Amino acid sequence: xxxxxxxxxxxxxxxxxxxxxxxxxxxxxxxxxxxxxxxxxxxxxxxxxxxxxxxxxxxxxxxxxxxxxxxxxxxxxxxxxxxxxxxxxxxxxxxxxxxxxxxxxxxxxxxxxxxxxxxxxxxxxxxxxxxxxxxxxxxx
Amino acid sequence: xxxxxxxxxxxxxxxxxxxxxxxxxxxxxxxxxxxxxxxxxxxxxxxxxxxxxxxxxxxxxxxxxxxxxxxxxxxxxxxxxxxxxxxxxxxxxxxxxxxxxxxxxxxxxxxxxxxxxxxxxxxxxxxxxxxxxxxxxxxxxxxxxxxxxxxxxxxxxxxxxxxxxxxxxxxxxxxxxxxxxxxxxxxxxxxxxxxxxxxxxxxxxxxxxxxxxxxxxxxxxxxxxxxxxxxxxxxxxxxxxxxxxxxxxxxxxxxxxxxxxxxxxxxxxxxxxxxxxxxxxxxxxxxxxxxxxxxxxxxxxxxxxxxxxxxxxxxxxxxxxxxxxxxxxxxxxxxxxxxxxxxxxxxxxxxxxxxxxxxxxxxxxxxxxxxxxxxxxxxxxxxxxxxxxxxxxxxxxxxxxxxxxxxx
Numbered sequence: 001x002x003x004x005x006x007x008x009x010x011x012x013x014x015x016x017x018x019x020x021x022x023x024x025x026x027x028x029x030x031x032x033x034x035x036x037x038x039x040x041x042x043x044x045x046x047x048x049x050x051x052x053x054x055x056x057x058x059x060x061x062x063x064x065x066x067x068x069x070x071x072x073x074x075x076x077x078x079x080x081x082x083x084x085x086x087x088x089x090x091x092x093x094x095x096x097x098x099x100x101x102x103x104x105x106x107x108x109x110x111x112x113x114x115x116x117x118x119x120x121x122x123x124x125x126x127x128x129x130x131x132x133x134x135x136x137x138x139x140x
Numbered sequence: 141x142x143x144x145x146x147x148x149x150x151x152x153x154x155x156x157x158x159x160x161x162x163x164x165x166x167x168x169x170x171x172x173x174x175x176x177x178x179x180x181x182x183x184x185x186x187x188x189x190x191x192x193x194x195x196x197x198x199x200x201x202x203x204x205x206x207x208x209x210x211x212x213x214x215x216x217x218x219x220x221x222x223x224x225x226x227x228x229x230x231x232x233x234x235x236x237x238x239x240x241x242x243x244x245x246x247x248x249x250x251x252x253x254x255x256x257x258x259x260x261x262x263x264x265x266x267x268x269x270x271x272x273x274x275x276x277x278x279x280x281x282x283x284x285x286x287x288x289x290x291x292x293x294x295x296x297x298x299x300x301x302x303x304x305x306x307x308x309x310x311x312x313x314x315x316x317x318x319x320x321x322x323x324x325x326x327x328x329x330x331x332x333x334x335x336x337x338x339x340x341x342x343x344x345x346x347x348x349x350x351x352x353x354x355x356x357x358x359x360x361x362x363x364x365x366x367x368x369x370x371x372x373x374x375x376x377x378x379x380x381x382x383x384x385x386x387x388x389x390x391x392x393x394x395x396x397x398x399x400x401x402x403x404x405x406x407x408x409x410x411x412x413x414x415x416x417x418x419x420x421x422x423x424x425x426x427x428x429x430x431x432x433x434x435x436x437x438x439x440x441x442x443x444x445x446x447x448x449x450x451x452x453x454x455x456x457x458x459x460x461x462x463x464x465x466x467x468x469x470x471x472x473x474x475x476x477x478x479x480x481x482x483x484x485x486x487x488x489x490x491x492x493x494x495x496x497x498x499x500x501x502x503x504x505x506x507x508x509x510x511x512x513x514x515x516x517x518x519x520x521x522x523x524x525x526x527x528x529x530x531x532x533x534x535x536x537x538x539x540x541x542x543x544x545x546x547x548x
Contacts, residue, residue, distance in 0.1 A: 063379050064279065066278065066296065067193050069297035070299070078196075092294050092296065093300075100165075100200075
């Protein structure tokens with residue numbers, strides 16, 4: 001079984017494992033995600049119709065509204081949020097949301113995670129050490 | 141992270157549990173972003189005000205109130221989902237009002253002023269100078285403040301801005317430090333921007349290529365306050381930028397060299413006639429009946445309120461059209477004294493404060509139709525119909541004639 005390991009900046013501690021949901025396109029949490037279901041509702045988005053619920057969300061960075069800290073917090077409180085976060089760039093409001101909601105998070109990895117990880121891969125995050133382990137979906 | 145003796149005391153709980161909690165979170169925040177120390181702030185602008193987004197924060201805010209939280213610096217508040225004085229006239233239910241007040245009362249208890257605006261820089265008592273450190277929430281205000289005024293804030297969210305206000309400081313990293321304020325992407329503006337709508341369209345189109353990287357616009361001859369506010373709001377839709385520079389127009393970009401602080405741009409983008417033509421086709425060209433016109437994204441200053449009054453004087457809004465003008469509470473009061481509000485009312489329009497159309501549409505029950513706005517941020521967040529963008533005069537004309545009519 002092939003395992004890929006990425007190393008980055010530990011952001012929020014905790015170890016979680018789950019299926020990855022990956023977007024190269026930017027995601028405006030306020031505009032593009034349904035707060036009650038965790039589903040991506042922006043037509044034409046590569047993740048349209050998919051849900052972030054219990055997934056490891058992999059994205060380039062937080063963009064758009066600074067209300068995204070609250071949206072992340074709300075998704076988690078509503079039980080439809082991601083289990084863990086991998087963001088290549090460290091953006092303030094996404095990070096503060098992760099602090100509040102206590103979601104394990106790793107950022108600034110040695111290889112760009114949105115290039116290495118695909119939706120459906122199995123991913124384990126160690127938010128205390130900044131380590132991401134990936135098992136590709138074809139090897140699962 | 142280095143903390144002063146005073147900050148150590150705050151962290152140890154000598155100033156009570158609220159300050160202790162705020163410091164604990166801010167230290168964690170600072171450590172993640174490699175801040176070396178804290179920086180004292182002169183002002184905070186805080187959200188936690190919109191019921192649609194922040195209803196689940198009510199408990200979090202209540203806990204802070206119970207801990208005795210008070211802001212240590214002058215603090216103002218962001219927009220809500222309703223006009224808290226005119227909700228009945230606008231057809232909004234008491235339930236919305238009551239819910240909205242649940243959040244606002246907690247913020248009031250902490251000493252936050254109920255300005256309820258997306259433009260803290262227009263609040264008369266907010267006197268900030270170039271280089272002042274603040275903690276602002278509201279993506280468009282963050283961009284405008286950093287870019288046009290030269291105040292220094294990171295992209296704070298409502299919680300980090302509130303906790304910074306309670307502690308009177310924020311970790312010093314990112315845009316608080318001069319070296320991080322340099323431009324990254326050069327945007328060659330190779331077309332003539334004809335109205336404020338073109339500034340907004342340019343911000344919206346360029347935003348998708350930026351991520352978190354600060355753009356530097358080159359080739360913009362002049363820009364009004366309105367141009368800069370609608371550009372800021374449009375940039376805040378699809379990018380996570382904290383500021384921009386316009387060479388020759390914004391305070392940290394007298395020259396290209398200053399804007400990039402001597403570095404080379406990481407990336408170059410052209411904004412051309414063709415880009416503008418395509419965007420006009422999508423967001424401006426049309427000929428149809430209009431249902432709603434909203435001007436006030438971001439909230440308007442006195443200058444533009446006067447302009448609107450002059451355009452509306454003695455005119456009537458067409459039957460079936462709702463014209464709504466948005467500003468901040470403090471300026472609405474002045475507009476009432478100067479007879480501007482009466483002119484708008486006589487014409488059949490509404491002058492509102494505390495909210496904007498896309499924030500209020502939740503409380504209005506998501507009416508659909510054809511909309512005309514003055515900013516791409518409204519166009520972007522609207523989901524219930526077709527939206528056009530125009531300058532103030534075009535918006536008013538659409539309200540009076542009841543039609544939007546722009547040819548290619």
